[in-house]
Amino acid sequence: MEYLTLQNIGLVTGFLLxxxxxxxxxxxxxxxxxxxxFTIFDAGLNLVIVAxxxxxxxxxxIIDQTTGITNLSEKFVDPVPQALVLTSIVIGVGxxxxxxxxxxxxxxxxxxxxxxxxxxxxx
Amino acid sequence: MVEIILYIAGGLILLGMLTALWRFVEGPSSADxxxxxxxxxxxxxxxxxxxxxxxxxxxxxxxxxxYGLLSFTGVIVIARxxxxxx
Amino acid sequence: xVVIILTIVLGLVMISMAxxxxxxQRVRAAVLASGIVSLIASIIYLxxxxxxxxxxxxxxxxxxxxxxxxxxxxxIRRSDV
Amino acid sequence: MEIRMLIGSIVxxxxxxxxxxxxxxxxxxxxxxxRLQSGTKASTLGTILSIAGIGIINPAWAGKAFIxxxxxxxxxxxxxxxxxxxxxxxGIPLSKKTVIDKLKEAEANEKKEEQ
Numbered sequence: 001m002e003y004l005t006l007q008n009i010g011l012v013t014g015f016l017l018x019x020x021x022x023x024x025x026x027x028x029x030x031x032x033x034x035x036x037x038f039t040i041f042d043a044g045l046n047l048v049i050v051a052x053x054x055x056x057x058x059x060x061x062i063i064d065q066t067t068g069i070t071n072l073s074e075k076f077v078d079p080v081p082q083a084l085v086l087t088s089i090v091i092g093v094g095x096x097x098x099x100x101x102x103x104x105x106x107x108x109x110x111x112x113x114x115x116x117x118x119x120x121x122x123x
Numbered sequence: 124m125v126e127i128i129l130y131i132a133g134g135l136i137l138l139g140m141l142t143a144l145w146r147f148v149e150g151p152s153s154a155d156x157x158x159x160x161x162x163x164x165x166x167x168x169x170x171x172x173x174x175x176x177x178x179x180x181x182x183x184x185x186x187x188x189x190y191g192l193l194s195f196t197g198v199i200v201i202a203r204x205x206x207x208x209x
Numbered sequence: 210x211v212v213i214i215l216t217i218v219l220g221l222v223m224i225s226m227a228x229x230x231x232x233x234q235r236v237r238a239a240v241l242a243s244g245i246v247s248l249i250a251s252i253i254y255l256x257x258x259x260x261x262x263x264x265x266x267x268x269x270x271x272x273x274x275x276x277x278x279x280x281x282x283x284x285i286r287r288s289d290v
Numbered sequence: 291m292e293i294r295m296l297i298g299s300i301v302x303x304x305x306x307x308x309x310x311x312x313x314x315x316x317x318x319x320x321x322x323x324x325r326l327q328s329g330t331k332a333s334t335l336g337t338i339l340s341i342a343g344i345g346i347i348n349p350a351w352a353g354k355a356f357i358x359x360x361x362x363x364x365x366x367x368x369x370x371x372x373x374x375x376x377x378x379x380x381g382i383p384l385s386k387k388t389v390i391d392k393l394k395e396a397e398a399n400e401k402k403e404e405q
Contacts, residue, residue, distance in 0.1 A: 006216055010257055013220040017227055017246070024231040032281075032290065033231070036239045039274060040227050043243075043250050046266075050259050060258040062182050082259045089265050093273055100281045107285055125347070128299040130211060132306035132340070137218065139306075139313035143329070144222060146316045147245070148229065154322055154377040156241050161373070162316060162329040163245065165366060166309055167252060168358070169340040173302075174255055176344050184354050186255060186263045187341070191361035193268050197244070197275045198369040201237075204279045206376040 010051030017044025031103045031113050035096065042092040046085045053081035133173050140166050157201050164194040216256055223249045236290045240278045247271040298346030305339030308332050321385035322377055330370040337362055 021041030028034050054077055061076040063069065103113075110117055140163055147159035168187045175183035223246055230242035247270035254263040282290050312332025319325040338359050345355030378393055 004213060006212065006257065009213070009216050009220055010253060013223060013253070016224050020224070020227045020231065028231070030236065032236045032278075033239060036230055036236070036243050036278075039243050040230060040246060043246055043270065046262075047250055047253065050254055050257050050262060053259075054257045058258065059178070060180065060182065060260050062180075062260065064180070064182060066179060077258050082262050085259075085262050086265055089262070089269055093269050093277075096274060097277055100277060104281055104284055113285075113287075125295045125299045128303050132299075132303045133211075133215075135303075135306040135310045136340070137215065139310040141218075141222070142310075142313035143316055144226075144245075146325075147241075152322065152377075152382055153235070153237055154373065154380070154382060155325065156238055157373060158322070158326055158329055159316065160241055160244065161366075161369060162313065162333050164248065165333045165337050165362070166313070167248060168362065169305065169309060169337045170252065171255060172341050172344045172355075172358075174252075176347065180260075181351055181354065183255060183260050184351065184358065186251070186260055186267060187358050188354070188361070189264050189267050191358050191365065193272050195365040195369040197272050199372050200276050200279055201241075202369070202372040202376040204283050205373075206379045 005056065007051050007054050007056070010047060010054065014044045014046075014048035014051060017041070017047065020044075029114055029116065031106065031115055034115070035099050035103065038099065039092075039096060042088075042096075046088055046092075049081050049085050049088075053078040129173060129176065133170070136166060136170050136173070140170070154205060157198060157205075161194075161198050164190065212256060216253065219249050219253055223253075237279075237282060240275060240282070244271050244275045247274070295347050298343045298348075300343075301346060302340050302343030305336045305341075305343060308336030308339060310336075312336060320387070322382050323374060323384065326370060326374055326377075330366060334362060334366045 017040055021037050021044060024037030025034050025041065028037060058075060058077045059067065061079040067075055106118060107113055143159045143162045143166065147156050150156045150159060168190050171183065171187040171190065175181070226242045226245045230239045230246070233239045233242060247266060251263045251266040251271065254266060309332070312328055315328030315332060316325050319328055341355050341358050345352040384391065
């Protein structure tokens with residue numbers, strides 16, 4: 001019962017999302033479904049990093065009237081992984097946009113979305 | 124007394140979210156799924172407000188503000204996609 | 210204790226929606242399911258004391274990703290998307 | 291003091307009941323358009339009442355709660371209207387018990403005037 005904390009639930013959910021996304025990206029045939037699986041993989045990765053930085057009993061690292069301005073390092077959770085995840089979300093949207101552009105170009109040249117129809121880039 | 128009433132309210136809101144999710148899984152057409160998505164977004168605004176009350180931080184209400192401002196643009200884009208012609 | 214139960218329910222919904230996104234019949238249902246995964250991830254970020262990440266995920270992960278996916282689906286328009 | 295907090299929590303509870311009944315209507319109604327009005331009107335009223343109850347309990351939060359209420363009240367009916375119009379153009383069938391369809395008549399009149 002003592003393992004049932006908020007941090008452990010976040011970690012388990014994040015790792016399960018990573019596994020589901022990896023399985024989908026490796027087994028699907030449609031290009032658009034591969035990109036959807038990549039989006040799920042990205043969400044799970046961000047959830048793992050945020051859950052690692054959580055400490056029980058502390059509050060969000062933003063100053064207002066209820067926190068005061070003294071002894072802040074004993075009241076707040078770690079803000080550095082949250083800043084990293086904030087950057088990672090934006091980069092993930094950029095990567096998704098580039099992948100969708102490639103998918104659109106591939107569809108316009110070959111009129112197909114199946115990954116087995118594009119064999120000349122294999123080696 | 125006040126907290127017990129608010130816990131019951133939170134349970135009802137969560138139950139409403141799960142019920143809308145059933146329509147998302149079941150839905151015969153795409154418009155049903157989009158409607159369930161919209162209902163879940165609006166319901167989660169109320170859930171975020173309750174979480175902000177229990178944590179006693181006003182900064183959490185800003186998340187609900189972002190939801191209320193930006194959630195409808197996605198639904199409008201998908202509806203225009205169904206109407207053929209974005 | 211209430212927070213633990215709420216987080217477990219939200220996590221189960223998230224995992225079931227991820228499985229739905231992989232097994233849906235049409236691509237538009239898969240994109241909507243991944244939008245719901247982002248929506249619930251934002252509530253879990255709020256419970257993990259990260260409101261700034263929750264704000265960004267709500268605006269970008271749940272809104273902008275869905276919009277660019279449907280922009281591409283509008284260009285393709287086959288019977289199975 | 292105590293009376294005000296009790297009133298606020300009861301307003302929030304009424305809002306939560308409205309949200310639950312709206313979600314029940316999403317499952318139980320016969321066709322898309324009935325589900326749409328149940329899922330939009332009841333959910334919007336429930337969300338507005340919930341946030342107003344939080345604002346009554348904590349008077350320092352009332353300004354931000356008012357801003358959220360005005361945003362929800364402006365944006366949610368717009369998206370629902372657009373979705374209903376798109377579904378009607380797509381040709382999703384109405385329920386058997388429907389007695390009137392004004393949008394179809396208006397489109398027929400427009401087509402007649404063009405010819």
